[in-house]
Amino acid sequence: MSKALGMRCVWGLCGVLASVLLFASVTQAEVSTDLSGTVLVFPKVVWTGTDPGGRDTVISISNTSNQLVHAHCFYVNAQRTPQGVSLWQVTDFSIWLTRQQPTHWVASQGRFVNPFDSCFGSIYSSGTANGYASDADLCDGAGLDPGAIPPVPPGFTGELKCVQVDASGIPFGGNNLKGEAVIRRTDGDVSKYNAIALLATDLVSDDNVLRLDNPLRNDDEGEVNSCPNSLFLDHFLDGTPDPVVSSLNSGECELGDCPVRTVLTLIPCTEDFENLIPGRVTVQFAITNEFEEPFSASTTVDCWLTTRLADIDAPTGACTVSGAPCVSDAQCINAAAGFCAKNSVFSLGTMGSSTAFTRITPAADAGGVLGVAEEIHYNNAANGAWASWNLQQEGTRFDATLEQYGEPTVDTITIPQQF
Amino acid sequence: MSTKMGFWRWALAGAAVVMISGTASARLINDPPSVTTNESSGIVVYPKIVTDPVNGVDTIVQLTNTSEFLTRVHCLYVNANSHCSNAPSRICTQANFRSVCPLGGLCVQGWQETDFRLTLTKRQPISWSVNEGLPTLPLNDIPGQADQFNDGSIPTAPEQPFLGELRCIQVDVASELPTDRNDLKGEATVITSQGAFMDASKYNAIGIPAIEGAQDGNPNSLNLGGPEAEYRGCPNILTLNHFFDGANVVTHNHTVVGRVSSDLTLVPCAADYLTQVPQDATVQFLIFNEFEQRFSTSTKLTCYKDTPLSDIDTRPGPDGDVYSIFAVGVQGSLTGMSRLRAVAGPDTDGYNGRAILGILEENWASGVCATSGAGSGSATGVGLTLCSSDADCGGATCSNPGGGTSLVSTTAANIQYQGTREQGDRIQISIP
Numbered sequence: 114m115s116k117a118l119g120m121r122c123v124w125g126l127c128g129v130l131a132s133v134l135l136f137a138s139v140t141q142a143e144v145s146t147d148l149s150g151t152v153l154v155f156p157k158v159v160w161t162g163t164d165p166g167g168r169d170t171v172i173s174i175s176n177t178s179n180q181l182v183h184a185h186c187f188y189v190n191a192q193r194t195p196q197g198v199s200l201w202q203v204t205d206f207s208i209w210l211t212r213q214q215p216t217h218w219v220a221s222q223g224r225f226v227n228p229f230d231s232c233f234g235s236i237y238s239s240g241t242a243n244g245y246a247s248d249a250d251l252c253d254g255a256g257l258d259p260g261a262i263p264p265v266p267p268g269f270t271g272e273l274k275c276v277q278v279d280a281s282g283i284p285f286g287g288n289n290l291k292g293e294a295v296i297r298r299t300d301g302d303v304s305k306y307n308a309i310a311l312l313a314t315d316l317v318s319d320d321n322v323l324r325l326d327n328p329l330r331n332d333d334e335g336e337v338n339s340c341p342n343s344l345f346l347d348h349f350l351d352g353t354p355d356p357v358v359s360s361l362n363s364g365e366c367e368l369g370d371c372p373v374r375t376v377l378t379l380i381p382c383t384e385d386f387e388n389l390i391p392g393r394v395t396v397q398f399a400i401t402n403e404f405e406e407p408f409s410a411s412t413t414v415d416c417w418l419t420t421r422l423a424d425i426d427a428p429t430g431a432c433t434v435s436g437a438p439c440v441s442d443a444q445c446i447n448a449a450a451g452f453c454a455k456n457s458v459f460s461l462g463t464m465g466s467s468t469a470f471t472r473i474t475p476a477a478d479a480g481g482v483l484g485v486a487e488e489i490h491y492n493n494a495a496n497g498a499w500a501s502w503n504l505q506q507e508g509t510r511f512d513a514t515l516e517q518y519g520e521p522t523v524d525t526i527t528i529p530q531q532f
Numbered sequence: 533m534s535t536k537m538g539f540w541r542w543a544l545a546g547a548a549v550v551m552i553s554g555t556a557s558a559r560l561i562n563d564p565p566s567v568t569t570n571e572s573s574g575i576v577v578y579p580k581i582v583t584d585p586v587n588g589v590d591t592i593v594q595l596t597n598t599s600e601f602l603t604r605v606h607c608l609y610v611n612a613n614s615h616c617s618n619a620p621s622r623i624c625t626q627a628n629f630r631s632v633c634p635l636g637g638l639c640v641q642g643w644q645e646t647d648f649r650l651t652l653t654k655r656q657p658i659s660w661s662v663n664e665g666l667p668t669l670p671l672n673d674i675p676g677q678a679d680q681f682n683d684g685s686i687p688t689a690p691e692q693p694f695l696g697e698l699r700c701i702q703v704d705v706a707s708e709l710p711t712d713r714n715d716l717k718g719e720a721t722v723i724t725s726q727g728a729f730m731d732a733s734k735y736n737a738i739g740i741p742a743i744e745g746a747q748d749g750n751p752n753s754l755n756l757g758g759p760e761a762e763y764r765g766c767p768n769i770l771t772l773n774h775f776f777d778g779a780n781v782v783t784h785n786h787t788v789v790g791r792v793s794s795d796l797t798l799v800p801c802a803a804d805y806l807t808q809v810p811q812d813a814t815v816q817f818l819i820f821n822e823f824e825q826r827f828s829t830s831t832k833l834t835c836y837k838d839t840p841l842s843d844i845d846t847r848p849g850p851d852g853d854v855y856s857i858f859a860v861g862v863q864g865s866l867t868g869m870s871r872l873r874a875v876a877g878p879d880t881d882g883y884n885g886r887a888i889l890g891i892l893e894e895n896w897a898s899g900v901c902a903t904s905g906a907g908s909g910s911a912t913g914v915g916l917t918l919c920s921s922d923a924d925c926g927g928a929t930c931s932n933p934g935g936g937t938s939l940v941s942t943t944a945a946n947i948q949y950q951g952t953r954e955q956g957d958r959i960q961i962s963i964p
Contacts, residue, residue: 143571145568146570146946147566147567147569147570148948148949148950162784163784163785163788163915169785169788171781175771175773175869177771177869177950211824212824213871214820215773215820215821215867215868216822216867217822217866221784221785222782222785231864232860232864232865233864252779252865252866253780253781253782255865256821256866264785267785292773293773293945295943297781297783297784297788297896300898300918300933301788301790301896301898301899301918302896302898303894303943304943305894307945345596345717347594347717347718347719349659355725356661357588357592357661357724358725360590360661360663361585361588361589361725362725362727365725365727401655401656402657403656403657405653405654405656405671406676467659468658468659469657470596470598470655470656470657488721488734490723490732492725496728496729496730498731498941500732500733500943501734501943502734502736503569505569505570505736506570506571507572507598
């Protein structure tokens with residue numbers, strides 16, 4: 114290679130480097146549900162079947178930039194086997210989004226590439242042709258297909274994670290992805306939450322490991338913002354009669370039997386999709402009721418955890434009407450025996466107030482966790498309405514462990530290497 | 533010359549390679565932090581508070597002191613009900629005033645403030661029904677762990693039915709002047725209970741964090757962003773993922789189908805509780821569908837706006853909604869992303885940003901057509917067709933299987949944002 118050509122290559126690389134540095138910059142040093150990010154985490158994705166009460170998830174993702182965005186997504190199936198072991202099976206796929214493009218798909222159905230999808234019918238396919246059940250199905254796929262997205266298997270309960278990558282599949286810290294998930298029940302009841310975005314700095318390396326080690330606001334010292342040190346959860350205490358049913362529609366809350374339940378979903382921040390090693394974190398709960406009384410509990414997040422709050426420290430209870438022993442509301446509801454009341458530090462009977470404030474903090478020098486909460490508001494007839502919301506946060510694991518142990522705990526997300 | 537030209541030519545070529553090769557780029561600036569729904573803050577805003585006891589609707593507000601210190605809070609309800617110009621006791625909307633108001637009457641937007649104060653002890657959460665208020669706080673009469681008491685009470689909603697917003701501002705315990713602490717977090721849950729039907733939607737209050745040590749000497753005026761910021765500024769652009777109105781969403785492995793529409797609630801970031809002057813803003817919308825096609829529209833916001841998306845560019849009410857650029861039939865794809873930008877006012881003192889905050893509420897069909905049921909098949913070929921009106925049932929009746937009048941299930945979501953703006957906004961409050 115001649116010297117002149119060599120110099121041209123050097124200047125060219127300078128241009129590439131300058132462009133990357135110019136266009137990728139971090140904004141805030143926490144995970145966020147307000148901003149777009151480089152890693153999108155949907156902690157709760159479910160497809161539990163078509164029986165009454167079955168739930169399915171609609172995923173929406175948008176590219177908030179004016180450039181083409183590539184992302185590599187991972188479904189993690191944490192469905193429990195009959196032996197109580199989590200499957201932790203990973204299915205991955207790639208999506209491409211043009212500038213400012215939104216897209217969506219349904220977990221149970223996936224989204225296949227078909228340029229003839231249309232909301233206005235098609236000369237090529239209509240009615241039940243081409244495997245589609247209806248025009249609504251055809252319209253569902255209308256738009257620029259983001260790539261082939263596989264359906265999840267029936268019974269899927271787990272998470273979805275999407276990592277922004279460049280055209281070659283290497284993680285790229287563009288911070289251009291935002292997303293939402295709607296969980297819909299067969300009778301139309303819905304709950305929606307924002308995907309959690311992990312923001313990257315311009316220091317993302319060109320390997321397959323994302324280090325969640327950016328410590329402080331706007332310091333841009335690490336690759337990706339560290340996970341929160343504590344998650345904040347405001348919640349109704351388990352078994353609290355729904356205040357609206359009991360006051361405005363008391364006939365549907367006889368004997369105060371119209372409970373509110375809170376279901377918490379947590380996932381470890383560290384995940385290794387290359388070696389299929391799930392994360393495991395023990396978390397401590399510090400609970401304060403309306404009388405400022407403190408309580409505590411703990412549990413372990415092994416790969417993925419979704420639990421009714423009262424189940425954390427009270428595995429069994431009794432049906433409110435029959436008094437029969439139970440482990441879940443479903444047992445009592447199916448037997449027309451009321452609801453499954455438990456003696457837990459998350460229960461109304463223990464705490465004595467309607468709501469509580471819970472701080473969730475990983476134990477010792479463990480890595481961080483992310484999560485989302487859902488409430489189900491029951492009436493006497495056991496008709497329940499779900500509502501989900503994002504958890505709030507305080508601090509970062511990087512800073513907290515550095516301060517406490519002198520060595521920071523760094524979570525990592527490892528995606529499969531290209532081959 | 534040739535060396536310099538060579539440098540620029542090859543450097544630009546290199547940059548072009550990055551652009552063309554498909555890597556992404558959006559953030560040209562290091563966005564300064566703005567409002568948050570992730571952290572506790574000095575001001576929390578609940579954009580949508582509704583009660584309608586006759587129809588079994590109420591909002592449960594949760595407010596928590598996340599700190600270990602006694603905290604005082606100054607809260608302000610804003611009643612945004614509209615009333616008939618010729619019958620002030622009648623509540624109306626722009627969609628129904630022709631039938632609600634006496635002949636010749638117009639529907640006048642309201643903006644009335646009711647404020648209250650309370651204290652929260654160490655890490656204390658409280659909750660209350662907006663319909664019922666909270667005459668006695670949990671630690672009014674007995675002390676908490678640190679011998680601290682609650683002080684104050686929470687009034688009931690000033691009018692029934694009620695539509696409006698709630699803001700709570702952290703103030704100093706002794707002086708009751710605004711403080712630079714960030715200890716408040718909150719949530720609102722809108723619950724509907726009609727017959728055996730239940731519905732619930734929940735969102736996080738939007739926090740506006742105070743900047744440590746930035747409180748100026750004017751406690752009446754809270755500067756959000758801008759040249760003399762005491763609190764973080766409000767967002768420059770709101771980014772909103774939504775289904776287009778009327779989108780027929782198929783789920784459950786092609787066995788359940790039903791339409792969805794959305795309501796948008798917007799409030800100005802600025803508020804003048806001192807002289808009771810409602811704030812306004814013009815909001816520009818850019819809407820992208822799944823074909824990357826771009827549409828735009830705009831609307832006026834005077835103190836409070838709660839509107840179906842389709843009514844932003846068509847007349848209020850269902851008439852003409854199918855011609856809206858927010859209608860699925862116009863867009864041809866089920867989902868879109870809208871970017872909302874409130875137009876800043878003339879820059880006189882750096883505080884005419886006219887930024888906005890908001891939440892989105894989706895209404896998913898949950899009624900059942902008289903002719904369809906699970907597994908019975910329907911005109912669409914899908915197992916169960918959920919309806920939100922008779923029109924969805926091809927002439928049959930759409931009804932709520934639980935016996936209520938509501939034919940939709942709702943879910944709320946916080947709206948995301950990008951960046952902040954140079955000009956700030958001000959909240960003017962009265963000091964006791």
